[in-house]
Amino acid sequence: MSTVTSLSTPKEATTALVAGSIIAYPTEAVYGLGCNPYDEVACQKLAQLKARQDGAGWICVIGALSHLDFLTDDLPPLIVDQLKCTWPGPTTWVLPASPELPQWLLGPGKTIAVRYSAHPTVQALCEAFEKPIISTSANLKGEPPALNLYDLRRYFDTHEVPVIVEGSLGGAMRPSKILTSCGQTLRD
Numbered sequence: 001m002s003t004v005t006s007l008s009t010p011k012e013a014t015t016a017l018v019a020g021s022i023i024a025y026p027t028e029a030v031y032g033l034g035c036n037p038y039d040e041v042a043c044q045k046l047a048q049l050k051a052r053q054d055g056a057g058w059i060c061v062i063g064a065l066s067h068l069d070f071l072t073d074d075l076p077p078l079i080v081d082q083l084k085c086t087w088p089g090p091t092t093w094v095l096p097a098s099p100e101l102p103q104w105l106l107g108p109g110k111t112i113a114v115r116y117s118a119h120p121t122v123q124a125l126c127e128a129f130e131k132p133i134i135s136t137s138a139n140l141k142g143e144p145p146a147l148n149l150y151d152l153r154r155y156f157d158t159h160e161v162p163v164i165v166e167g168s169l170g171g172a173m174r175p176s177k178i179l180t181s182c183g184q185t186l187r188d
Helices: 009-019 040-050 066-068 077-086 120-129 149-155
Strands: 023-026 031-032 061-062 091-096 111-116 177-180 183-188
Touching: 009 023, 009 120, 031 040, 061 066, 061 120, 066 077, 066 111, 077 091, 149 183
Parallel strands: 061 111, 091 177
Antiparallel strands: 023 031, 091 111, 177 183
């Protein structure tokens, strides 16, 4: 595996997202991998890197509450109030997906998993991209998530993940909690 040669700003990383590349970036707890959720080929590349099953659905990270409009339609006020109680922060919500979303993003029951990150780098990345991005931990199946640049490059070389967004991890000790809009906890 190759070493890190340079780090990108969130604005520079958006060029890679538009071009269909996979990027790495720091989150609250671990390094994440992401791509443009509306680019099927990029999502397939990321699924292959992660050895993910088809139909598993993706988590999309947003950097502003307004980005939720890209992913869902007309959420009831009660659900929006629940979201606002935990966001921005390390909570992922499984929500009814917009009918316009591509099938490859969806989880079971036509749902989409969404996290409104409190991490400033993730917020800046989503703001620069002007829409959500895929967010999955930077690791190989069965391996612990990358906690530093060494781990990241041990798992993925510059051909697989050509862009790393500059920044530090947020200090959280574990990945985000996952809740459903029905009140079920999928991961605590």
